[in-house]
Amino acid sequence: ETGVTQTPRHLVMGMTNKKSLKCEQHLGHNAMYWYKQSAKKPLELMFVYNFKEQTENNSVPSRFSPECPNSSHLFLHLHTLQPEDSALYLCASSQDLAGAYEQYFGPGTRLTVT
Amino acid sequence: GENVGLHLPTLSVQEGDNSIINCAYSNSASDYFIWYKQESGKGPQFIIDIRSNMDKRQGQRVTVLLNKTVKHLSLQIAATQPGDSAVYFCAERPGGGGNKLTFGTGTQLKVEL
Numbered sequence: 001e002t003g004v005t006q007t008p009r010h011l012v013m014g015m016t017n018k019k020s021l022k023c024e025q026h027l028g029h030n031a032m033y034w035y036k037q038s039a040k041k042p043l044e045l046m047f048v049y050n051f052k053e054q055t056e057n058n059s060v061p062s063r064f065s066p067e068c069p070n071s072s073h074l075f076l077h078l079h080t081l082q083p084e085d086s087a088l089y090l091c092a093s094s095q096d097l098a099g100a101y102e103q104y105f106g107p108g109t110r111l112t113v114t
Numbered sequence: 115g116e117n118v119g120l121h122l123p124t125l126s127v128q129e130g131d132n133s134i135i136n137c138a139y140s141n142s143a144s145d146y147f148i149w150y151k152q153e154s155g156k157g158p159q160f161i162i163d164i165r166s167n168m169d170k171r172q173g174q175r176v177t178v179l180l181n182k183t184v185k186h187l188s189l190q191i192a193a194t195q196p197g198d199s200a201v202y203f204c205a206e207r208p209g210g211g212g213n214k215l216t217f218g219t220g221t222q223l224k225v226e227l
Contacts (some may be wrong), residue, residue, distance in 0.1 A: 043217040097213045099147035105157035
């Protein structure tokens with residue numbers, strides 16, 4: 001266990017559905033991240049939050065909408081997704097953004113868009 | 115066993131042998147590097163890190179070597195065990211502030227009994 005939990009672990013949704021992914025970290029960290037992991041591709045950074053404020057949006061389509069109500073929780077709201085959005089979505093956390101720290105990952109949500 | 119770059123995605127080694135996984139990073143200004151292990155169905159797990167002011171760092175059965183001259187990072191696993199079977203990938207922090215990491219594509223390590 002890394003101290004980062006994600007729910008649900010698996011999600012199948014149609015292109016017209018709206019769903020949300022949840023991430024929670026129990027490490028007392030202040031920075032949280034969303035990544036997309038597709039087969040045979042490097043991890044793609046999507047969003048970064050530091051002390052609840054978004055510091056990075058890596059040109060992510062607006063059908064992905066993040067929310068960070070506090071430093072321990074991070075959500076990714078999904079709507080009108082495309083089949084190519086099917087991937088493993090990983091949440092991570094780190095101490096903060098002020099230094100070089102390892103990022104701790106959750107187990108991911110395997111998303112399938114039909 | 116040893117792989118020779120990101121173009122060989124799979125490394126097969128015999129149980130008990132040493133493994134060497136290589137990573138060529140892109141940014142000469144990167145100041146922090148991490149190796150992650152990802153088992154099937156799990157998220158990446160931190161293995162070991164190294165800062166750019168070091169050439170070598172050792173952990174339990176793992177050693178990371180950094181060669182800044184050729185922008186090369188390697189992970190050595192001693193006495194490889196079946197539980198070491200996973201995808202391993204490196205990550206670099208480009209430096210200049212922030213904790214944004216750039217990840218490699220990964221190498222699949224298979225341990226044969």
